[in-house]
Amino acid sequence: MPKTVQIRNLDDEVYAGLVRRAADYGVSVPELLRTEAARLVARPSIEAWLQRTRQRTSGLDRAEVLEALDEQRGPWPDARH
Template structure:
């Protein structure tokens, strides 16, 4: 059965931002919040995500990862002067 949530004491600027975002999406504030609440509930918490990613094994060592990132990003500013 659907549940109702009431949020009290929203700052005016927060509510204005919600109204703006709802208008941009062509929807109402309650519908925007319903969609965002569903999206938030479907995502893992930071702790859950960290636990999952810690379990992954890799054939790369730390140095290889850092070298690959450096290659993609380019050299450090000021390096090699």
């Protein structure tokens, strides 16, 4: 069942920004906020993301990453010129 959320004491500048952003997307302020709320809860929390990221293994070690970056960048320019 849908729920209603009310935000009190919203600054005028913030509300004006919401009105502008909603107009840019061609939607109402409530529709913009519904969409943004859905996006917010679809993303993991920062803590959950960090935990998941720390568990990953890239299969590359630091030396391999630095070597690949050096290959991509090319030789260092001569600093004397």
